[in-house]
Amino acid sequence: MKKFNTSPLSGMQELLPTEQAVFDQLKQNISDVYHHYGFLSIETPIIERTDILFAKAGGDTEKQIYMVSKTAESADSADQALRFDHTVPLARYVVEHNNDLAFPFQVTQINRNFRGERAQRGRFREFYQCDADIVGREKLPIAYDAKVIACIHDALKTFNLPKMLIRISNRKVLAGFLESLGLSQKTSDISNVIDHAEKVSTDKSTEALRKLKLTDEQVNKVTAFMFTHGNYEEVEAKLKEIMGDISPVAEGLAELKTVFDILTQKGTDNCIIDFMIIRGLDYYTGTVYEIVLEDYREIGSISGGGRYENLASNFTDQKFPGVGGSIGLTRLFFILREFNLLNIEAKQPIDYIILPISANEYEASFELANQLRERGKLVDVDLSDRKLGDKFNRASKISDYAIVIGNDEIISGQYKAKNLKTGDTIDP
Amino acid sequence: MKKFNTSPLSGMQELLPTEQAVFDQLKQNISDVYHHYGFLSIETPIIERTDILFAKAGGDTEKQIYMVSKTAESADSADQALRFDHTVPLARYVVEHNNDLAFPFQVTQINRNFRGERAQRGRFREFYQCDADIVGREKLPIAYDAKVIACIHDALKTFNLPKMLIRISNRKVLAGFLESLGLSQKTSDISNVIDHAEKVSTDKSTEALRKLKLTDEQVNKVTAFMFTHGNYEEVEAKLKEIMGDISPVAEGLAELKTVFDILTQKGTDNCIIDFMIIRGLDYYTGTVYEIVLEDYREIGSISGGGRYENLASNFTDQKFPGVGGSIGLTRLFFILREFNLLNIEAKQPIDYIILPISANEYEASFELANQLRERGKLVDVDLSDRKLGDKFNRASKISDYAIVIGNDEIISGQYKAKNLKTGDTIDP
Numbered sequence: 009m010k011k012f013n014t015s016p017l018s019g020m021q022e023l024l025p026t027e028q029a030v031f032d033q034l035k036q037n038i039s040d041v042y043h044h045y046g047f048l049s050i051e052t053p054i055i056e057r058t059d060i061l062f063a064k065a066g067g068d069t070e071k072q073i074y075m076v077s078k079t080a081e082s083a084d085s086a087d088q089a090l091r092f093d094h095t096v097p098l099a100r101y102v103v104e105h106n107n108d109l110a111f112p113f114q115v116t117q118i119n120r121n122f123r124g125e126r127a128q129r130g131r132f133r134e135f136y137q138c139d140a141d142i143v144g145r146e147k148l149p150i151a152y153d154a155k156v157i158a159c160i161h162d163a164l165k166t167f168n169l170p171k172m173l174i175r176i177s178n179r180k181v182l183a184g185f186l187e188s189l190g191l192s193q194k195t196s197d198i199s200n201v202i203d204h205a206e207k208v209s210t211d212k213s214t215e216a217l218r219k220l221k222l223t224d225e226q227v228n229k230v231t232a233f234m235f236t237h238g239n240y241e242e243v244e245a246k247l248k249e250i251m252g253d254i255s256p257v258a259e260g261l262a263e264l265k266t267v268f269d270i271l272t273q274k275g276t277d278n279c280i281i282d283f284m285i286i287r288g289l290d291y292y293t294g295t296v297y298e299i300v301l302e303d304y305r306e307i308g309s310i311s312g313g314g315r316y317e318n319l320a321s322n323f324t325d326q327k328f329p330g331v332g333g334s335i336g337l338t339r340l341f342f343i344l345r346e347f348n349l350l351n352i353e354a355k356q357p358i359d360y361i362i363l364p365i366s367a368n369e370y371e372a373s374f375e376l377a378n379q380l381r382e383r384g385k386l387v388d389v390d391l392s393d394r395k396l397g398d399k400f401n402r403a404s405k406i407s408d409y410a411i412v413i414g415n416d417e418i419i420s421g422q423y424k425a426k427n428l429k430t431g432d433t434i435d436p
Numbered sequence: 437m438k439k440f441n442t443s444p445l446s447g448m449q450e451l452l453p454t455e456q457a458v459f460d461q462l463k464q465n466i467s468d469v470y471h472h473y474g475f476l477s478i479e480t481p482i483i484e485r486t487d488i489l490f491a492k493a494g495g496d497t498e499k500q501i502y503m504v505s506k507t508a509e510s511a512d513s514a515d516q517a518l519r520f521d522h523t524v525p526l527a528r529y530v531v532e533h534n535n536d537l538a539f540p541f542q543v544t545q546i547n548r549n550f551r552g553e554r555a556q557r558g559r560f561r562e563f564y565q566c567d568a569d570i571v572g573r574e575k576l577p578i579a580y581d582a583k584v585i586a587c588i589h590d591a592l593k594t595f596n597l598p599k600m601l602i603r604i605s606n607r608k609v610l611a612g613f614l615e616s617l618g619l620s621q622k623t624s625d626i627s628n629v630i631d632h633a634e635k636v637s638t639d640k641s642t643e644a645l646r647k648l649k650l651t652d653e654q655v656n657k658v659t660a661f662m663f664t665h666g667n668y669e670e671v672e673a674k675l676k677e678i679m680g681d682i683s684p685v686a687e688g689l690a691e692l693k694t695v696f697d698i699l700t701q702k703g704t705d706n707c708i709i710d711f712m713i714i715r716g717l718d719y720y721t722g723t724v725y726e727i728v729l730e731d732y733r734e735i736g737s738i739s740g741g742g743r744y745e746n747l748a749s750n751f752t753d754q755k756f757p758g759v760g761g762s763i764g765l766t767r768l769f770f771i772l773r774e775f776n777l778l779n780i781e782a783k784q785p786i787d788y789i790i791l792p793i794s795a796n797e798y799e800a801s802f803e804l805a806n807q808l809r810e811r812g813k814l815v816d817v818d819l820s821d822r823k824l825g826d827k828f829n830r831a832s833k834i835s836d837y838a839i840v841i842g843n844d845e846i847i848s849g850q851y852k853a854k855n856l857k858t859g860d861t862i863d864p
Contacts, residue, residue, distance in 0.1 A: 012488060012751045014532040017516065020481035022529070024536050025543070028477050044809040046786050046816025048834065049456050053448035053562050054482070054548065055502075060440060074483075076502050076518070078552035088445065090504070101450070104442040108452050110833035112820055115453070120482065124506035134481050144820070151798070151819035273799040274806075323440045358474050370579070371701040378702075381472040388474025391579035392540055392572070405538035406476065 019125065019133030021338050025406075029357045030350060031341050034167060037352075038138045038335060039118055041163035045155070047116040047140050052097035054120070058089045060100050063322040072123040090122040094139040095291075095332070099320040102143055102328050111145040112152060118337075130346070132338045138163070141332030143319060148329040150263045153295040153315055154270035160311050160333045161276060161299060167344075168351035171302045172310075175237070175282035176267060178295050179314075180260030182283065185233055185247075188256040189226050198222075202234045203286040206305075237282035240268050263294055278302075293317040295331065307343055311335045358407040359385040360425055360436055363399050365414035372418050376411070380436060404428040411436055447553065447561030449766050453834075457785045458778060459769050462595060466566045466763060467546055469591035473583070475544040475568050480525035482548070486517045488528050491750040500551040518550035522567040523719075523760070527748040530571055530756050539573040540580060546765075558774070560766045566591070569760030571747060576757040578691045581723040581743055582698035588739050588761045589704060589727060595772070596779040599730045600738075603665070603710040604695060606723050607742075608688030610711065613661055613675075616684040617654055626650075630662045631714040634733075665710035668696050691722055706730075721745040723759065735771055739763045786835040787813040788853055788864055791827050793842035800846050804839070808864060832856040839864055 016022040023031055043049070055076055062070060074090040091097050094117040102113065118138045125131055140159055142152045161174055182202075186195050201216045210231070217227045229250055236246045244261060247254050254261065264281055271279045287296040296314035301307055313333025320328045344350045360380060364373040370391070377387045388407070390399050396412070403410045409425040417423055425436040444450040451459055471477070483504055490498060502518040519525050522545040530541065546566045553559055568587055570580045589602055610630075614623050625648050633641045638659070645655045657678055664674045672689060675682050682689065692709055699707045715724040724742035729735055741761025748756045772778045788808060792801040798819070805815045816835070818827050824840070831838040837853040845851055853864040 011753075012491065012528075013485070014488070014528045014751055016481050016528075016532075017483060017485060020483065022480060022532075023478070024533060025476035025478055028479060031479075032477055043785075043814050044812075046789070046814060046834075048453035048785050049460055050451070050453055051456060051459075052450060053444050055445060055448065055550070055562060057441070057445060060442070063440065072506065074504050074506060076504055078500065078502060100440075100442045100444075104444075104450075105452060110830045112818075112830075114816060122483070134483060149819055149821050151795070155817070155819060270798060270802075274802045323442055325439075357471075357476050361474070367579070370698060374698075374702045384472075386471050386474060388542060389583070390540075391577055391583060393577050402538040402540075406474075 017133075018127040019131065021132055021134065021342070025357060030352055031337075033352055034341065035118060035136065035138070035337060037166035038163040038337070039116070041166060042116040042118075042138075042140050042159060045114070045140075045159040045162070047114045047159070049116055049118070050098075050101060051117065051119060052091070052094075052101055054090055054122070055088050056091050056097060056100070058087045060323075061089050061091065061096055063096075069123070072125055074122050074124055092123050093121050094119070094137055094334070095141075095316075095319075098139075098141060098143070099323055099328070103320045103323045103326070106145070106326070106328075111143065112148055113143045114141075115143065116140050130339065130342050132342075135336060135338035138335040138337050139332055140334075141330055143328050143330040146327050146329075148331065150266045150294070150315075151270055153263070153331045154267045154274070156313065156331050156333050157267070157297050158271055158274050158276060160313070160335065164299060164311060164335065169301060169310075169344075169349060170304065172278055173300050173302045174271065174276065174279040174297060175285045175300065176264065176271075176279065176295065176297045177281065177283050177285040178260040178264045179292055180294055181247075181257045181264065182233075182260075182286075184257035184260055185251065186230075188251060188253075189229060191222070191226060191230075194220055194222075198230060199286050202230075202284060203288055205234055205284055234284050237280050237284070240265050240281060243281045243283075260294070267295055287312055287314055291316045291318070297333065301349075304347060304349070307347065310340055357386065358388050360387050360409045360411055361399075361403040361407045362387060362389045362411045362413060363396065363403065364389065364391070365396070365412065368415070369413045369418060373413050376413070376423060376436075385436075400428070409434070409436070445561075446555045447559065449560055449562065449770070453785060458780055459765075461780055462769065463546060463564065463566070463765060465594035466591040466765070467544070469594060470544040470546075470566075470568050470587060473542070473568075473587040473590070475542045475587070477544055477546070478526075478529060479545065479547060480519070480522075480529055482518055482550070483516050484519050484525060484528070486515045488751075489517050489519065489524055491524075497551070500553055502550050502552055520551050521549050522547070522565055522762070523569075523744075523747075526567075526569060526571070526758075527751055527756070531748045531751045531754070534573070534754070534756075539571065540576055541571045542569075543571065544568050558767065558770050560770070563764060563766035566763040566765050567760055568762075569758055571756050571758040574755050574757075576759065578694045578723070578743075579698055581691070581759045582695045582702070584741065584759050584761050585695070585725050586699055586702050586704060588741070588763065592727060592739060592763065597729060597738075597772075597777060598732065600706055601728050601730045602699065602704065602707040602725060603713045603728065604692065604699075604707065604723065604725045605709065605711050605713040606688040606692045606695075607720055608691065608722055609675075609685045610661075610688075610714075612685035612688055613679065614658075616679060616681075617657060619650070619654060619658075622648055622650075626658060627714050630658075630712060631716055633662055633712055662712050665708050665712070668693050668709060671709045671711075688722070695723055715740055715742055719744045719746070725761065729777075732775060732777070735775065738768055785814065786816050788815050788837045788839055789827075789831040789835045790815060790817045790839045790841060791824065791831065792817065792819070793824070793840065796843070797841045797846060801841050804841070804851060804864075813864075828856070837862070837864070 076088040205213045292314040294315035298309035299311040315331040317329045319330040362373045380387045424433040504516040629644045720742040722743035726737035727739040743759040745757045747758040790801045808815045852861040
């Protein structure tokens with residue numbers, strides 16, 4: 009009889025070992041690719057000062073922060089909370105340690121963050137984010153924006169997903185475009201309409217724009233703008249058509265061209281410029297990107313990020329421009345499972361299970377296990393005193409092969425591994 | 437100018453990237469060995485229900501628990517807290533998922549736990565624990581105790597530490613011994629004296645025993661007992677000398693013999709039985725062990741654990757006996773660094789840094805980077821527009837080799853990697 013509710017708290021992911029192995033493999037794949045691109049790992053504390061967190065958080069995020077206090081003494085701990093993303097702790101880290109870092113500082117954080125969101129299926133309160141960021145001192149060439157995107161795209165390639173599409177935009181283009189229409193004051197409201205345009209009908213979007221008191225011509229131009237996408241030449245031509253003089257967006261376009269060209273040079277053939285990409289958060293200042301699955305747009309973006317020129321401006325007067333992106337692995341894992349897209353090989357966590365018949369065969373079993381482990385195999389030795397049938401039953405749940413060791417095997421020195429599905433035997 | 441205190445909170449570990457790489461390597465080593473021994477990874481939420489945590493915590497631990505609440509709504513979150521170890525969440529996990537697990541369930545958790553301890557140098561409030569546990573259903577043969585200890589010892593071997601010593605005891609021996617002296621009522625107080633005996637003089641220990649109102653004979657016997665250590669035969673002989681009739685400790689001795697014999701069969705030559713080992717926490721029921729560095733006893737134990745017959749008795753009537761051990765990696769890393777014992781190769785985090793002279797060489801640089809990455813190398817491409825000298829300066833901080841790519845290299849197709857310390861060049 010259970011005495012307690014033993015389910016995990018709502019909004020927390022808890023996996024069975026076989027699922028966990030797949031999750032960990034995906035996490036490892038991301039980490040490997042980030043490292044191969046030269047990103048260095050850091051790990052910041054999960055508990056941070058609230059003034060650090062609140063300096064950057066705003067609106068909804070602020071309400072979702074988990075405050076932390078000790079049971080015994082609350083005086084010195086009332087100002088502590090759980091981090092809600094990796095970017096704020098990164099800003100603090102860069103300011104704190106900048107004299108010991110080599111800039112541009114290419115850094116990855118793959119760890120859990122915490123947000124007390126409304127409980128909802130597929131939304132998590134504790135979740136892994138796999139961030140890759142490049143932080144410069146004083147300045148950071150735009151080429152790095154392409155590097156971050158290429159790296160994250162390569163990481164996702166290891167997932168064996170259906171065709172991905174990288175959608176890139178640039179906040180400076182939007183800003184220049186709205187300025188040319190005399191709409192700079194309404195940038196944030198219009199961004200919001202564009203940000204949601206994909207989830208509603210075009211009529212709804214134009215209606216929302218009209219509500220912002222745009223003239224018919226402005227509505228038409230903004231609508232034409234937000235549906236603009238394609239390769240660089242196509243997008244530039246389209247902007248000329250809409251704007252006539254494109255000099256107000258020249259700086260943003262030049263950045264977009266650099267990013268797009270580098271991604272193409274790197275052999276990324278599934279990249280488009282797409283002005284519907286906004287990225288809700290307001291700290292992006294230039295490049296913004298999202299990666300989607302072309303045939304599963306309903307999933308939403310599987311990665312996103314962009315350029316933030318003022319990473320640490322809340323903490324210091326020094327300038328640390330950065331560009332970064334993130335894969336929300338907990339949510340992504342959940343969704344891929346829902347859509348049956350977890351195409352990663354879910355191999356059994358153990359390679360061989362050794363089943364000594366009795367304690368007399370322990371020594372030989374340990375010896376064989378050590379030999380197999382030295383060859384990189386994952387080996388379990390079953391030391392239980394249960395019946396062989398029960399042992400086989402357990403073995404089949406976590407391994408493809410069992411090796412029975414009895415007196416005969418010890419005398420002959422011949423060990424055979426039995427495939428627990430087919431019954432075939434092989435040399436281990 | 438800094439606007440905020442950007443140091444991490446007191447009691448939190450925050451490392452520079454090169455230190456982090458060493459820490460991560462140690463963590464990976466432990467994880468690899470645990471996996472090779474057939475332990476499966478799980479990850480439980482960091483935030484748990486307080487009733488789950490308080491069901492097991494007691495005394496000091498309870499006072500150190502971090503409570504969690506949301507800023508906005510505190511109603512539904514007042515009953516949440518951060519876990520303080522892996523064992524309590526494991527008990528909950530086993531009860532919750534037991535129908536989906538293969539028993540004996542060999543499980544590892546390598547993750548952070550949280551305790552609001554008094555701030556003190558070398559004591560951490562957020563810390564990694566690397567646990568390996570084996571949980572049975574109804575019963576779990578004693579041989580598994582040896583397996584856990586051997587596995588953790590093998591994991592620590594990868595650290596290249598000075599000579600380790602495994603010290604094993606068994607709570608049943610202590611219980612039987614005290615019962616034979618009519619001292620069962622004072623087990624907890626006497627355990628406490630033994631647990632601290634190593635940190636004080638023998639006089640202090642005997643004085644503490646006298647304070648518990650033991651007779652002179654009892655004091656002498658308990659003192660002789662707690663200084664008993666050696667291989668199985670030596671310990672058995674010594675017990676006979678102290679006790680005369682050793683039947684009250686027969687069950688515990690038999691378990692000790694099994695564990696000791698298996699460890700010896702597995703080739704572990706640095707293992708002793710040592711009745712001074714208690715392990716403070718009271719949930720152990722049989723085997724207890726600690727691993728120390730023979731020539732650095734002052735460091736204290738670098739791993740410890742034992743058998744707990746009633747893992748989940750707070751949560752269910754079902755019986756789940758277990759045995760486990762843990763490496764407190766955050767503290768161990770700190771101490772090894774203090775004692776200059778971090779003998780793990782601190783290799784540069786990046787294998788090659790490619791330095792294109794200008795944007796004209798980006799394409800060739802990306803191509804070379806991809807080729808090197810496919811061969812498993814960690815490669816960074818420096819896209820900054822700084823002077824070559826500055827680029828070399830950054831490169832030397834994170835890599836041993838730089839590959840300059842200019843027009844000449846592209847024409848010749850010959851790339852050379854320059855050793856940033858010696859100036860020698862090699863083929864990358």
